[in-house]
Amino acid sequence: MLTLSDGDFNRLYTYIQQHYGINLSHKKQLITSRLTNMLQQKGFHSFTEYIDEIISGKDPEMVSVMLNKLTTNYTYFMREKEHFDFLQKQILPELANKHSRDRSIAIWSAGCSSGEEPYNISMYLKEYFSAIPGSWDTRILATDISQRVLDSAMDPRYSLESLKELPPSWQERYFVPIGDKTYTVSDALRKNVIFRSFNLMDPIHFRKKFDLIFCRNVMIYFDRPTKAALVRRFYDATAPGGYLFIGHSESLDKESCPFSYIEPAIYRKI
The missing domain is CATH 1.10.155.10 (Chemotaxis receptor methyltransferase CheR, N-terminal domain)
Known part of the structure; x- marks a missing residue:
C-alpha cells in the first residue's frame, strides 16, 4: 500500500x-x-x-x-423535502407575482452534483407555471466544479430507488425508462436546466441576480472564513427579496451572515 x-x-x-x-x-x-x-x-x-x-x-x-x-456526491430526489414544500407554498407564488410582466425567473443550483436537485426544482416550476397563462422562462442554472458529474447530469441515469420519494404521476410525467430499472429525464425537463462548470471560489458574475440560490450540503467541506466569503458573494448575486437554501446539516454564522434567517436552512435577502 x-x-x-x-x-x-x-x-x-x-x-x-x-x-x-x-x-x-x-x-x-x-x-x-x-x-x-x-x-x-x-x-x-x-x-x-x-x-x-x-x-x-x-x-x-x-x-x-x-x-x-x-467528496461525497450522494443525493436523491426530494432530499430535504421541507425545502420543496416552502418553495411550492411560499416562493413560487411570490415569484409569479414579482415577475408577472417579464415572466422570467432566475434560480441557481450551486453544487448540483449529478442533477437531482435542479431537475427536482424544475418539476415544481413546471407544475406551478403550467397552470398560469402565458409563456414563462423557468430555466435553472446548475453548476458544479466537476465536469465528470456534470456530464452524468446532462445525460442522466437514475435508479428506481432514487425516484421513490417522487409522486407516481411525476415519475410517469418526467422520467423515461431506459431498461434494467433505470430512468432518464424527459426532454422537457432536460431543456429546463442549463449545466455549467463553475468553481465557487471564483467571483460570481452572472448576467442576472438570482431569485433563489440552492447551495445545499456543499459548504460542509469549507472552513468558516471560506464559507463566510462565499455567503457574501451569494448575497451580492441575489436579487432583493431573494432566498438562499443551505443543507439542514449546515449552519451560517449569525454575526457575519448578511442574509436574514427565515426558518431552518432558509435565508432571505431582505
Whole structure:
C-alpha cells in the first residue's frame, strides 16, 4: 500500500483548500483510503509523484477525478423535502407575482452534483407555471466544479430507488425508462436546466441576480472564513427579496451572515 507522508499530505490539502475551498486538513486517512487504489491503477509509484502532477495543473480532468473521490456526491430526489414544500407554498407564488410582466425567473443550483436537485426544482416550476397563462422562462442554472458529474447530469441515469420519494404521476410525467430499472429525464425537463462548470471560489458574475440560490450540503467541506466569503458573494448575486437554501446539516454564522434567517436552512435577502 502506498504511504502518504505528512509533507505530501500538507501539500495536497493546502492545494485543495486554496484552489477549491475544501478543507481536508483532518482527513489524511480518508485521502489515503480513497486515492490509493486509483493511484496504483494509474501507474503512480508514490503519492509524491501523483501530487506533483496534481499541483502542476497540467491535467484538469485528473483534479476533477480526485475531487470526486474525496467528496461525497450522494443525493436523491426530494432530499430535504421541507425545502420543496416552502418553495411550492411560499416562493413560487411570490415569484409569479414579482415577475408577472417579464415572466422570467432566475434560480441557481450551486453544487448540483449529478442533477437531482435542479431537475427536482424544475418539476415544481413546471407544475406551478403550467397552470398560469402565458409563456414563462423557468430555466435553472446548475453548476458544479466537476465536469465528470456534470456530464452524468446532462445525460442522466437514475435508479428506481432514487425516484421513490417522487409522486407516481411525476415519475410517469418526467422520467423515461431506459431498461434494467433505470430512468432518464424527459426532454422537457432536460431543456429546463442549463449545466455549467463553475468553481465557487471564483467571483460570481452572472448576467442576472438570482431569485433563489440552492447551495445545499456543499459548504460542509469549507472552513468558516471560506464559507463566510462565499455567503457574501451569494448575497451580492441575489436579487432583493431573494432566498438562499443551505443543507439542514449546515449552519451560517449569525454575526457575519448578511442574509436574514427565515426558518431552518432558509435565508432571505431582505
